[in-house]
Amino acid sequence: MDSFRSSSQSHRLDRSKKREQMASSAAVPFWRAAGMTYITYSNICANLVRKCLREPFKAESMNREKVHFSLSKWADGKPEKPVLRSDAPEV
Secondary structure, eight states, X not given: OHHHHHHHHHHHHHHHHHHHHHHHHHTXXXXXXXXXOHHHHHHHHHHHHHHHOOTTHHHXXXXXXXXXXXXXXXXXXXXXXXXXXXXXOOO
């Protein structure tokens, strides 16, 4: 009887370990498994959605996609004149 209990308990433990292993591998998002960051995945999805839109929504969404920022180099502990940059392609 004791051997039956121990084999039954070990069988339960084996099944729970298998479930944990399956759950841990299933919990990895596919974008992570593909070697992407969430930001990269999100940008790809956003670009696909923008390309699928009809006018005038497409033009409006393309304008929102543009990002503008400024860069300042520092020399002798003081910022130089900032340079405005944009990641939007020149048309």
